[in-house]
Amino acid sequence: MRRVVLDGCGDFDEWREAARGLLASGVAPGQVEWRDRQGENGFDFDGVDGAISPPGPAAGVLQPTVPKGFIELAQAVICHSDPARYAVLYRLLWRLQADRRLLELASDAEVARAQLMAKSVRRDAHKMIAFVRFKEVPGASSPGGRRRFAAWFEPDHHIVARVAPFFQRRFTDMDWLIATPKGAASWDGDLLQLDAVPRVKPDLADDADELWRTYYASIFNPARLKVKAMQAEMPKKYWRNLPEAALIPGMIANAEARMLEMARKAATEPQPYHHRIREAAARAPGQAAAPAGTLAALNAEAMACTRCPLHAPATQTVFGEGPQDAAVMIVGEQPGDMEDLAGRPFVGPAGKVFDAALAAAGIDRAGLYLTNAVKHFKYELRGKRRIHQRPNTGEVQHCRFWLSREIELVQPKLVVAMGATALSALTETRHKLADIRGEPIAMKGGRMLFVTVHPSYLLRIPDEGKRAEEVERFHRDMGEVGRLAAAI
Amino acid sequence: MNIGMRKTLRERLAILSDAAKYDASCASSGTVRRDSAASGGLGSTEGSGICHAYAPDGRCISLLKILLTNFCIYDCAYCINRSSSNVERARFTPEEVVWLTLEFYRRNYIEGLFLSSGIIRSSDHTMEQMVRIARDLRVTHNFRGYIHLKTIPEASPQLIEEAGLHADRLSLNIELPTDTGIARLAPEKRPEGIRRAMGDLRLKIEEAAEPTLVTKRRRRFVPAGQSTQMIVGADGASDATILSASGRLYASYGLKRVYYSAFSPIPDSSKSLPLVKPPLMREHRLYQADWLYRFYGFGIGEITASRPDGMLDLDLDPKLAWALGNRAEFPVDVNRAERERLLRVPGLGTKTVKSILSVRRLRRLRLDDLARLGVSIRKVQAFITAEGWTPRRLIERPDLEAMFAPKPQQLTLL
Secondary structure: OEEEEEOOOOOHHHHHHHHHHHHHOOOOHHHEEEEEOEOOOOOEOOOOOOOEOOOOOOOOOOOOOOOHHHHHHHHHHOOOOOOOHHHHHHHHHHHHHHOOOHHHOOOOHHHHHHHHHHHHHHHHHHHHHHHOOOEEEEEEEOOOOOEEEEEEOOOOOOOHHHHHHHHHHHOOOOEEEEEEOOEEEEEOOOOEEEEOOOOOOOOOOOOHHHHHHHHHHHHOOHHHOOHHHHHHHOOHHHHHHOOOHHHHHHHHHHHHHHHHHHHHOOOOOOOHHHHHHHHHHHHOOOOOOOOOOOHHHHHHHHHOOOOOHHHOOOOOOOOOEOOOOOOEEEEEOOOOHHHHHHOOOOOOHHHHHHHHHHHHHOOOHHHOEEEEOOOOOOEEEEOOEEEEOOOOHHHHHHHHHHHHHHHHHHOOOEEEEEOHHHHHHHOOOOOOHHHHOOOOEEOHHHOEEEEEOOHHHHHOOOOHHHHHHHHHHHHHHHHHHHHHHHHO | OOOOOOOOHHHHHHHHHHOOOOOOOOOOOOOOOEOOOOOOOEOOEOOOOOOOEEOOOOOEEOEEEEEOEOOOOOOOOOOOOOOOOOOOOOEOOHHHHHHHHHHHHHOOOOOEEEEEOOOOOOHHHHHHHHHHHHHHHHHHOOEOOEEEEEOOOOOOHHHHHHHHHHOOEEEOOOEOOOHHHHHHHOOOOOHHHHHHHHHHHHHHHHHHHOOOOOOOOOOOOOOOOEEEEEEEOOOOOOHHHHHHHHHHHHHHHOOOEEEEEEOOOOOOOOOOOOOOOOOHHHHHHHHHHHHHHHHOOOOHHHHHOOOOOOOOOOOOOHHHHHHHHOHHHOOEEOOOOOHHHHOOOOOOOHHHHHHHHHHOOOOOOEHHHHHHOOOOHHHHHHHEEEEOEOOOOHHHOOOHHHHHOOOOOOOOOO
């Protein structure tokens, strides 16, 4: 039996040295007795017969290798306060030499035990980060004018060195000291100092604690008492070092009475303040309404449209845009995901295809009136995505109300229907799009109708060659639109 | 307010944190990693949020959650700060908010600031003051901690743009799941304006995430994203209505979180609202359902289909309720089923499913293996098969539901 005595205190290198030596000498886990130098009852093992220093690695022996995950696990486990931690880790190390994938076996009893110990250490470290309370050390600022703070904390495990760099990264511009029964950490702007010397609780006070207690008491909602939920995350063992915790018993005791009092009290009459606001609101001139008979007025009216159920799940009405005297009106199907968010037509992926076709045809988008047959985005939720859905006949019917008023106001000479939905919104008679595509057709009122595909159709063609062909054809259609517009 | 009777900072802190507590959000997670090692300043954010304290209401206290002022020109029935309420009013100066944030932070009470405000004068005036506080913290004081700003509806895009440069998170509360509910209880709020603002913010966040052509760097803009809150139990909306609204909000605006806040009695409460105990269990079930939607591959419709009234079962968690209503899907073989099906087993969480997938590449799992992964065998055994375990006809037992029903509790009066 080999006895190895370690300082403990979360020092990973110390254990690693010893473990390497033992492994190199082929000492099986059952042959090692691991001990804390500071025994459980303060009993000092140093100088006891049979206590030996850990053997160094034998010369010429290969260093054992371990998977990366082991180091990370062992660095956490070694901070645990359970004296069994050394043996737990050594057994894992021993078994890893034969079974490299052991750590992936989370259901293995020894792996599970080590993981549980690591979890306990991580939780303790997290609670230290959360529950350390710095108190300003009065009158003492360091030579550089830095403010000085001190804190007392009682961790379960040897985590001071593990957690200290967090405080260094966070509280860089102040001097601080964190004292614990398991050692201390301090920072002065240059040097992070760590040791494992046990400290006793210092006498610290800070006036700011009173403000913090005020906040803690006021942010609490007495109508939602959930004491167990609080204690699960903030166990009582931490309370003695938390300035706010002294308030807890009183807060719990009074909660019921406070809630009953709120329920009992009838609402009082509003103060003059409220009436003044009401009067001011009534006097305030509303948004100057656009003059009737303009696109702006029609747009404002359409913003509040609830003619069909499509308005409810959509962000907003996406109305047409462009000059009121535009000679050409382009009608698409409905706004898509991007249009719904931006509140403008043809700004999504299909809009980009459309813009490219305009550019190729030499048409200035700013001169066109762009709109859609349906003014709200219709979609279906699939997971966390909104999937476009084609509007049905009824929805197109409802929305024709807006489209026909847009046509009345703009009086375009040429109306371009992109896609079957736009076509059905613009004509009473049923045509197949393919039959009338690319040829100007006379509409009532001396207007011309020109029919082409919707640019989103081009995005859905899977075959690249076919797509290039169709894009080419769409560009030709737009070229024709340009020529027709020029002839007006 | 009487001149000469100016309230102390402490008195105002009490008023303005009391006024802020009905906002459920206190998250400090999900932002970029940054610290003060190089700057020599103050503050860091390291991915996971930190709760620095818990109040007896079980809620985490991570941020200094306060209002700049609780004066408000709006009169939303559910709100403690509505203009017709007689709560004491107070305001902070921007300097006071900055000072409180930094001094609280130095003492490790908090992760940062969550600043909201009543609407005073105009939306832009209010938003301007809030942006100024964030700018002061970041630029003047080199503060690297967490900042969450509530955006004021109708504030101008330039102000939102600047707020997003300094804040980790922006949020805008939709408050109620339907436009009719908003019209009834919050007459000054314009739901379409709130939706439009959320849409704008999503577009801005996505634009910032695109690497620039020249430097290939991404602009830092609201790195922890946007969130919202809905009040539960103030109007008659069903859970199905609430969760459908959540689904739309997540999908439409890429929200990081939708918070649910059980409507609770407030001092000087409006006569038009129920004065009952807040429906805390209902709120809890909504959070569980929200989780199933976001992390477990459940559709909103599946979660709410089990009851005709569109309400979630208060006695059973929604995953268990779904399983009991879809028994034909079970048992699931833990040694063969794909991840999506394992995630549907009541009692298996995302982490456990990950461990199961890892372990079963090496060996077949038995019940005691699952126990060592931290699984409650009592909970899962009816729904799975494992090496050496088949639930026989357990899944068909008529009393299966009763096995999971909570113990009867004594009712308490309000």
